[in-house]
Amino acid sequence: MTDPFSIAWGLGMEEMGLRWLAGQAVSLVALTLCVIGFASRHDDKLLVLLLGANLAFATQFALLGSWVAASISALIILRIALARRFPGNLAIMLGMLLATLLVAALTWSDARDLPALAAGLLGTFAMFMLRGVAMRLVLAGAAFCWIISNLLAGSLGGTLAETLIFTTNIITIVRLRRQASAAAH
16 A cells, blocks of 8 residues: 555655665664663653654654554654743643644544554643652553554654653653652661
8 A cells, every 4th residue: 555655756666665664774774762761760860861762753754644643753853842941831742732633634544543642632631740750650651542542653663662652651660769768778
């Protein structure tokens, strides 16, 4: 099946194959950045590494023709930067939620776009309003949505990346809870 991007740009099977391979390669870059970030116990390091990872994810989804996921991933770059600078800012968070809904509406193709939208909304709430374990729990929910989105887009590397992000995030949550428990005693 040929996606609209390939038809619009006149890409043949060879070019589509190269695009698919490039998408898979870029997803491995995202994988590396995300695992390092989620393994960190420091929120700031996590957020900085997620900037680069989401640039890679946006590129990957664009190469695979998944435009809602690509648009939301690109918007996440701005969201992370704003959430770092304005944590807890309700007005900016609401603006980012509306922007997420807008880019999804402009690039929507069908129900396969729903997991990417859910991931974008969950991640926006988590990054603006939560910190520590609570932020990572909601980001784990967003990662689960991204797993589904990557599966639907046909991204092997992206699916692996988000599965490892989800798992690493859960492990870090357990580590943070143990650390807090040890400090309380």
